Amino acid sequence: MTRVFNFSAGPAALPEPVLRQAAEEMLDWHGAGCGVMEMSHRGKEFTSIIERAESDLRELMAIPHNYRVLFLQGGATQQFAQIPMNLLAGGSADYLVTGAWSQKAYKEAQRVAAGGLGGRVRLAGSTEAAGFTRTVRADELQLDAQAAYFHLCTNETIHGIEIGDDGLPASVAPIVADMSSHILSRAVDVSRYGLIYAGAQKNIGPSGLVIVIVRDDLLGRAGSLTPTVMDYKVMADHGSVLNTPPTYGIYIAGLVFQWLKAQGGVAAIERANVEKARLLYDFIDASGFYRNEVEAGCRSRMNVPFLLRDETLNEAFLSGARVAGLTQLKGHKSVGGMRASIYNAMPLEGVRALVDYMRDFAARNG
Structure with a gap:
């Protein structure tokens, strides 16, 4: 078998050692007599898998103790709705649009707010007129000092725009960042963000898993219409296993975290x-x-x-x-x-x- 160099934007290539280890453990994980896909999500075997995955991710990203790590079903696109459901709380939110994904997030948040959640979703700045070929300049931003949060996408997969910590706008509101396509690729000061979310299928693992890293003080703000399974606090209180999580995706993510540590x-x-x-x-x-x-x-x-x-x-x-x-x-x-x-x-x-x-x-x- 000859493997190609796969330049897909996602689902993307995984480290070959991770794929080989997953293949070796497909039928029998560490003597359990079954594979990870067959395990109970509440059993001791899978509990050890998800606990190590969280521990390794915390180490890799130096995640402070006052942040919760959630392993959730779905992808970043689902978070476009889930974030305002959990954080808007009838107030206002600022959105920076620097490409296709932040634009989708902005439009979805507007839709959620107008659909009964309440509150106001503002366009704080956009580079659409520049063809999404750069990030926003300070004099192009109009931020609301009372905003519940400020949302941006720190790496636009389609247009090829990236914002590092040193390029973050000076928002007084908690910064909510879609890091799907560059999480774990560069150093990030997690304490500068209120919430980080990332679909797994680019730098972490298979599609169907999304990771949310959320500061404790932002939990418990979900609107009354938010479904229980989409409430960050409920999921945090249940260690991401209120319902059956994407167990195999979490397992692969854990192997990727181990591979990253080995690098x-x-x-x-x-x-x-x-x-x-x-x-x-x-x-x-x-x-x-x-x-x-x-x-x-x-x-x-x-x-x-x-x-x-x-x-x-x-x-x-x-x-x-x-x-x-x-x-x-x-x-x-x-x-x-x-x-x-x-x-x-x-x-x-x-x-x-x-x-x-x-x-x-x-x-x-x-």
């Missing part, structure tokens, strides 16, 4: 990610054949969209890439072109192979 933790994986991103962006910028339209200081390390100088060559580029063992490079339908997602599990060798192919394709078609 040297987040600091080590961040250094690798910086090297991968620099290699690809430097080649694109110098090529004259490809281009990335995002302002240099706002570029994502995880998701690299790029365009060919002659877009009639797109299909030939993708066809040749597949032959070379480089897959899932087609850009999102809303922006076109190409996109290379180079998450934690993508080795440097994969990015080198992509650059070599891009160089050869440009030489043959330039």
Whole structure:
């Protein structure tokens, strides 16, 4: 079997050692006589799995004690509704729109508020007029000092925009961040956020699992119409097992956390990610054949969209890439072109192979 270099934006590639360990444990987890998918979510075996997963995640992200870690069903898109249900409480919320995902979150929050929850959802700033090619500037922000929370997406998967801790707007409201596509790829000061959420299928594990890291003081604010299973406090009080959680997804996430620790933790994986991103962006910028339209200081390390100088060559580029063992490079339908997602599990060798192919394709078609 020959594995390809999979540049999918999600569900994305997983570390090969994680997949091999999961395969070895598929029929019998640590002598239990059954696999993780067959275990009771309340049994001692699975309890040990979820407890270790939380402990390792807390260590990797240096999560303070006054934050709860929730392993929930669904994905980040479900959180677009669940967040205002839990935090809006009839007040106002500010939303920053820097790409497709933060725009979806903003529209969904408006829908939830108008549907009976009450409160007001404000557009605090947007870069749509700039084609989502940069982050917002300070003079473009209009923040409500009384807002219940301030929502942003710190890595826009489709448009390739990233906001690190040093680029956070100066909000006095608790910051709520969608980190789905770059969580665990770089150092994050969790204490600067009120709530962090992330769908698992990019840097953590399989789809169907979402992780929520929420500060204690933000629990217990859910509106009366919030379903019990969507109430953060209820789920926190029950250790994420009020109902059956996505057990296998949590197990795989736990293996990924162990793999990350074996690599040297987040600091080590961040250094690798910086090297991968620099290699690809430097080649694109110098090529004259490809281009990335995002302002240099706002570029994502995880998701690299790029365009060919002659877009009639797109299909030939993708066809040749597949032959070379480089897959899932087609850009999102809303922006076109190409996109290379180079998450934690993508080795440097994969990015080198992509650059070599891009160089050869440009030489043959330039």
